[in-house]
Amino acid sequence: MEPFTSKYKIIDDSIIELRNKDICIKYITKYVDDIFAIVKTKDVEEILKIFNQQHTKVQFTLEKEIDNKIAFLDIEIHKSENKLKTNWYTNSVASSRMINFNSNYPWALKKNTAINFITKVYSLSDPEFIEDNRAKIKNIVFKNAYPSGVIETLITTAINKMKCNNNITINKNNTKTYTGVAYIPNLTDNKTLGKIIKNNNICYAHKPHNTIRNIYTKSKGKINNEQLHNVVYEISCKGNEGESCNKIYIGTTKRALGTRINEHKLDAKNKKNTTALAQHLATNNHTADFANARILDVENRTRKRMTLEGLRIQQNICKAMNYKEDVDNISCAYATAITHNV
Structure with missing residues (x-):
């Protein structure tokens, strides 16, 4: 199995290798799986080759500019007279759906949804594209049943809101x-x-x-405690017929809790001394309450789970039957920082 490699590391390693070959990337940015870069035309194929050499399971595809423009996320970037201009972009299969004007939602929600859409289009568009995009806005909002007069009001409101944004001051002392x-x-x-x-x-x-x-109803039932993995658990001692016992055993397991409990049961049956629990049961002829084993913590990281186990033992030091070495490296000062998950 190949080790996991993040795309950020792949990009960093690729850039270093490209620099060693005197290939310069003038600008590069990434959002999730999309990368936008400004490079020389003659270097494009070599850059793609080096990116795809970094990891066999992470392969990139290439999209070049056509007619001096290229789309990246919600914008279309135009190259004109050595300058870059942006325009709002949507692909041909976009649904253009938003909250319908006739839907049973408060007017404030419908209004703000439309205004936010209009604001987004205007903020992504260079002044040269505003008029064309204004017509597109009207068409999309009209398709969602907004009356023409309302659409004009919404556009005006969005424009005025954008103009006023720089003048808004926030009072940080108000707690809302x-x-x-x-x-x-x-x-x-x-x-x-x-x-x-x-x-x-x-x-x-x-x-x-x-x-x-x-x-929709829940498609999955609640997971039984015994099926949970990576847990810190607690098992109480029931004593015997003539003697009660308030001792508890605290342990941790990466496997399913039910599997670990079955091992405890087998050790108790065979009177083994493999754990402090088995030793306590064998020495005192007691029985454990395996049926009501309690989960205290769920933690996937091994070292943190082991630390939590030690803290839980320290927290219950007066009644825990665990061995002393289980808490040798755990300071009691930290025990108060955790609470039982009942």
């Missing part, structure tokens, strides 16, 4: 509380809530009634 409110016409609309909520430090936003979580 944010909450979500289900939208019910004439009950939780802005006008009604404005009369009820008089505190300016309480901000609310409407949220829909129906969500995917409400529509």
